[in-house]
Amino acid sequence: MRHATITLLMLLFVGILPGQSKLVPHHARTDFLMASSGAMKFGLYGYDNPAILSSLHQPDVMFAFSDARGTWSDFNNWGLYVAVPQFGFGMQHYKVGNFGVSDYRISTGFGSRSGAFGLAYGWSAGETKRFNRASVLTGGALIRPNAMVSLGLTSTTLLRDEGSELVADLAVRPTGTELLTIFGDYAILDHQSLKDGRWSVGAVLEPMAGIRITGRYFDTKAMTIGFQFSFGRGSVASQAHYDADRNHAYNSYAIRLGAYDRNLLRKRFQKEKMYVSMNLRGPVSYQKFAWFDNSNKLTDIIEAIDAAEADPAVGGIVINTSDVRTDREKLWEIREKLKSFQSSGKKAIIFIDRPGIDVYHFASVADKVVLDPTGMVMLEGYLMGRTYLKGTLAKLGIGYDEWRFFKYKSAVESFSRESMSEADREQRQKLVDEYYAQAKKDIVEARNISAEKFDDLVNKSMIFLPDEALAAGLVDTLGRWDTAKEIVDALTKDKKNLVSAAAVERMQLPKDDRWGERPQIAVIYALGVCAMDEGINARSLVRDVDAAVKNKNVKAIVLRVDSPGGDAMASDYIAEALKRAKGKKPVIVSQGYVAASGGYWLSMYADTIVGAPMTITGSIGVIGGWMYDAGVKEKLGMSTDLVKRGDHADLGFGFTLPLINTGIPDRNLNPDEREKMEHAIRSMYKSFVEKVASGRDMKFEDVEPHAQGRVWSGTDGKKLGLVDELGGLETAIHIAKQRAGIPVDDEVTIVELPKKGLFDFSMFMPRLFGFEVKRAKNDLLQQIELRLRHNGQPMPLMPLDDYDLTWER
Numbered sequence: 001m002r003h004a005t006i007t008l009l010m011l012l013f014v015g016i017l018p019g020q021s022k023l024v025p026h027h028a029r030t031d032f033l034m035a036s037s038g039a040m041k042f043g044l045y046g047y048d049n050p051a052i053l054s055s056l057h058q059p060d061v062m063f064a065f066s067d068a069r070g071t072w073s074d075f076n077n078w079g080l081y082v083a084v085p086q087f088g089f090g091m092q093h094y095k096v097g098n099f100g101v102s103d104y105r106i107s108t109g110f111g112s113r114s115g116a117f118g119l120a121y122g123w124s125a126g127e128t129k130r131f132n133r134a135s136v137l138t139g140g141a142l143i144r145p146n147a148m149v150s151l152g153l154t155s156t157t158l159l160r161d162e163g164s165e166l167v168a169d170l171a172v173r174p175t176g177t178e179l180l181t182i183f184g185d186y187a188i189l190d191h192q193s194l195k196d197g198r199w200s201v202g203a204v205l206e207p208m209a210g211i212r213i214t215g216r217y218f219d220t221k222a223m224t225i226g227f228q229f230s231f232g233r234g235s236v237a238s239q240a241h242y243d244a245d246r247n248h249a250y251n252s253y254a255i256r257l258g259a260y261d262r263n264l265l266r267k268r269f270q271k272e273k274m275y276v277s278m279n280l281r282g283p284v285s286y287q288k289f290a291w292f293d294n295s296n297k298l299t300d301i302i303e304a305i306d307a308a309e310a311d312p313a314v315g316g317i318v319i320n321t322s323d324v325r326t327d328r329e330k331l332w333e334i335r336e337k338l339k340s341f342q343s344s345g346k347k348a349i350i351f352i353d354r355p356g357i358d359v360y361h362f363a364s365v366a367d368k369v370v371l372d373p374t375g376m377v378m379l380e381g382y383l384m385g386r387t388y389l390k391g392t393l394a395k396l397g398i399g400y401d402e403w404r405f406f407k408y409k410s411a412v413e414s415f416s417r418e419s420m421s422e423a424d425r426e427q428r429q430k431l432v433d434e435y436y437a438q439a440k441k442d443i444v445e446a447r448n449i450s451a452e453k454f455d456d457l458v459n460k461s462m463i464f465l466p467d468e469a470l471a472a473g474l475v476d477t478l479g480r481w482d483t484a485k486e487i488v489d490a491l492t493k494d495k496k497n498l499v500s501a502a503a504v505e506r507m508q509l510p511k512d513d514r515w516g517e518r519p520q521i522a523v524i525y526a527l528g529v530c531a532m533d534e535g536i537n538a539r540s541l542v543r544d545v546d547a548a549v550k551n552k553n554v555k556a557i558v559l560r561v562d563s564p565g566g567d568a569m570a571s572d573y574i575a576e577a578l579k580r581a582k583g584k585k586p587v588i589v590s591q592g593y594v595a596a597s598g599g600y601w602l603s604m605y606a607d608t609i610v611g612a613p614m615t616i617t618g619s620i621g622v623i624g625g626w627m628y629d630a631g632v633k634e635k636l637g638m639s640t641d642l643v644k645r646g647d648h649a650d651l652g653f654g655f656t657l658p659l660i661n662t663g664i665p666d667r668n669l670n671p672d673e674r675e676k677m678e679h680a681i682r683s684m685y686k687s688f689v690e691k692v693a694s695g696r697d698m699k700f701e702d703v704e705p706h707a708q709g710r711v712w713s714g715t716d717g718k719k720l721g722l723v724d725e726l727g728g729l730e731t732a733i734h735i736a737k738q739r740a741g742i743p744v745d746d747e748v749t750i751v752e753l754p755k756k757g758l759f760d761f762s763m764f765m766p767r768l769f770g771f772e773v774k775r776a777k778n779d780l781l782q783q784i785e786l787r788l789r790h791n792g793q794p795m796p797l798m799p800l801d802d803y804d805l806t807w808e809r
Helices: 002-014 050-055 265-269 298-310 328-343 357-363 390-396 422-447 451-461 466-471 481-492 538-550 568-581 598-603 671-696 700-706 714-720 729-739 780-789
Strands: 060-066 077-084 087-096 099-111 115-126 136-143 149-158 164-172 180-189 198-208 211-218 223-230 234-242 248-257 274-279 282-285 314-320 347-352 368-371 398-403 497-499 520-527 554-563 587-596 608-611 616-618 624-629 654-657 662-665 711-713 749-753
Touching: 050 087, 050 099, 050 115, 050 136, 050 149, 099 136, 274 298, 274 481, 282 298, 298 314, 298 328, 298 729, 314 481, 328 347, 328 357, 328 422, 328 587, 328 729, 347 357, 347 481, 357 422, 368 466, 390 398, 398 671, 422 451, 422 711, 422 714, 481 497, 520 538, 520 729, 538 554, 538 568, 538 749, 554 568, 554 598, 554 729, 568 598, 568 671, 587 598, 587 729, 598 616, 598 671, 608 714, 608 729, 616 714, 624 654, 624 662, 624 780, 662 780, 671 700, 711 714
Parallel strands: 274 314, 274 497, 314 347, 347 368, 520 554, 520 749, 554 587, 587 608, 587 616
Antiparallel strands: 060 077, 060 248, 077 087, 087 099, 099 115, 115 136, 136 149, 149 164, 164 180, 180 198, 198 211, 211 223, 223 234, 234 248, 398 624, 616 711, 654 662
């Protein structure tokens, strides 16, 4: 409806004026077209219908000419069309005898795959009076509601004289692909009756990529037969024109250079000649700012590997891991994608310089691992530890009362203890063992070494200098990233072209391969601490979830969770929104590195939960604690006083702690108050377990033994029924497609929410001696500030020392 309204307004703006026309009729001025404007490629780049410029993906130039008025070398009739996405310029030159005229047009088109509009201004130079030329304004619309139908409308009006023309063209793709396109168009001048309008019908056949055969029949009984051959960034075309008596009249030709087009040459003559170069230096994030953001998006990396796998010209991938900054779960996802890439017979080469066990685990998947000549490999194993602040708080004069009623819920024991509780030690050791076992399994398999040798490498050697790494079979050769081309050539014993991911065929294909919008899948990110107005920003995130549910173009929702929990209200806002969405659209949860406690609360109502072996999940439980003045006020020389009405009115009253501008209560809870708080925590826990049981279609008694605040790996989570499938974000998207009824081979458009801003405002924060002024991760003040902001609040939260609050996500 919106597109139809735009079209109507545009036509009213351009107008159809009565009177004698000086316009060159549509079929005469578009003689170089091989099909109707919207039926094949980009028409004449806005010279015919300016709206089509919205579908141009890269700069392009086409030169067309004919022998209609002499031989082809006379160039009596030619056209030049130059365009970039959204903007085009075209000129056509006609010469009859000693007289000639040139027609020019500038055009612009904007819109989407499903609907676009455009405007063009045209003028002429040369013998304009002899050829009866005048300036014109053209409005155009292109409507493609689905993969099978394209409707184009243009209205051209003389600016200084009376006269206009309306053109409509319709194209249909019976298979929804470029294999066969059937088209027709109709043009009528303002002074003509409907029966006098001009029309043509025809078809475009593309039996093989980039080879197009066209046929077109006109109401005058004239016809054309054309052939176009594409070789990637260029193409040649020829078209034979026949008169009403079927006699050959003349030929027209076209040469195009610039925008990439599908073609056969890539498969036949460039097979596996390219290696895709990927530099993972810096953070691997979920989303990027539009400007000034050099991070590597996880979905971009996965998509680039997938596209490289499908490109016959790509023989392998070469990856630099120097200074890669990310968590082990994301590394596992990329590693798994590389395994899929290798299963197609293609190679992976990975450069490392000073990897620890996480990065080496990732790199070990490569067919060839290349170590910097001055680097080293460290297989230090896995560890989880905590810093305990009980003694520190006591020295400061701050008391802490831990409200822990469930065995494994250890989120705040670092404030109340001096060492690890046995329950926390048990669950952490299990996670560490899982990480070690996964890395051991993968590295042993990839490097073809024994399990015993791996244990010895970790426990007896640990650090490997370059020659030692070679001797141990951990790497295949030595080399540096800046000589990647030479090393790839040496390892493959062939000359390879190193290209960026942007050069992979899928990244360059024209938008005409599919009309209309692709089915959309919303990927919604719930990242950071569960809070209403920070972290996951539940207050605004719930609007994104609701919008995705209401959007008819969105066929499924994938929620990516990377959160240690926090505020139960924030978690429940999102969980309830997903619960409302169930039955309307598939809802799939993809769990990142941490999706525990409140992060699991976010997940529990999904149709399918996908977690990775490296995911920390579960932690179904609630905990609380109370920080209070135990002498710090007096040490600082401060005092407080109050009046009250109500026995518990003074419970949270206290003084404001300098530096963090957060209040510390004057007193601890009395026994009656603590009993009430215990009741609240136990009630919230019971509700949490009930919700999980409902969401997972399990019984309370089946969930509760695996709750008690215990964290689990993704692998154990699957065994316990807390996770449905092992995999990453790509796995979740594939499941979403399947549940939405989208064919597995069909491409979809990923809509990421919430929208990332233009740039990171923190880049403008002050710097001291060239270094950003930032507090260290999880430092004492940050921990105390966070606890005080949620002092006394029961929270589904896992230990924050296992979760990086400042990591770029």
